Amino acid sequence: MINLISAMSNGMPKRNNWDNYSLHVSDLGANYNLDQDDRKCPRQIWYRLNGYDREETGPGVSLMFEQGHNLEEKVIEWLRRGIDNGKVVGEQLDVSTGIQPLNGRLDVLIEYEGKYMVVDVKSRRGASFDYVSEIRPSNKMQVAGYIYALRNIMKLPVENGAIIEVDRNGQRFARDFHFQYNRKLENEVEETINFLKEIKHSDMKPKLLKPKLKINKNKGNDSVVAKLPWQCSYCDYRGVSCEGAIPPEFDDDLGKVVGHISNNEFGEDEFVEKIKGISEYIEEEL
16 A cells, blocks of 8 residues: 555655754844744744754644745735736845845835835734734734845835735635834844844853743632743744743643642742642742
8 A cells, every 4th residue: 555645745845945043034023122922932043043953843734834835925926916006026035135144035025106015925824813913013023124124235215014914724815914114113123133143142042931820819729820832832942952941741731720829837928739840830930
């Protein structure tokens, strides 16, 4: 018998053009001014730049990325054919020279009414259309980085950025978010470039993202529910190289009560574990 699943996995395109040892415009999403819920993990970037071990990408994840890549290519094609009050003047433009030492390739540059707009295309799960209704700040920083680069390289007066989010399940089709580029955003891009340089050249790991804790006020001892930051949930370094983040062996207990806060004999609050070993990862935030 032929193993068709194995053959399919072996035949998938190997997209190895991503340089793990360089900084990328998408890393601007680690901007330290952003709320933790909105930013990329700086420690993950540090691990990547320093070649730490990570979990191998499975065929399911590769399939998801392949679907997203193909869908983004289609969106760019449809934009090129469908715009009637402007025109696409650039696709997959390499802007690395304008934002060194970051590498980057923007999706679409549109000219309209004497103005320019940088557009980035993102494929999303359909469910994200329900719980995210505004532009993601980390994505906004990425597009701002492309605009910053274009203004430096080509001296184009680009002042508009946009993100198209496409439902890869199809039901929601797509939506877009627009923003105005300004001096404040430009300063944030420059500050974040410097921050990323510090990460790249530092021997010290950046701080961990904080675990998500909810303390329920009860008649008796208060209970503590622990969750991972979403960034950890999708991180290939968690449980492999990343020390300090709640490891995968606790996954079945996350989102549930992991312990209680009670008064000890000295009248001080004390965390009492329900799940053995969890204190090491959450006590600092209690």
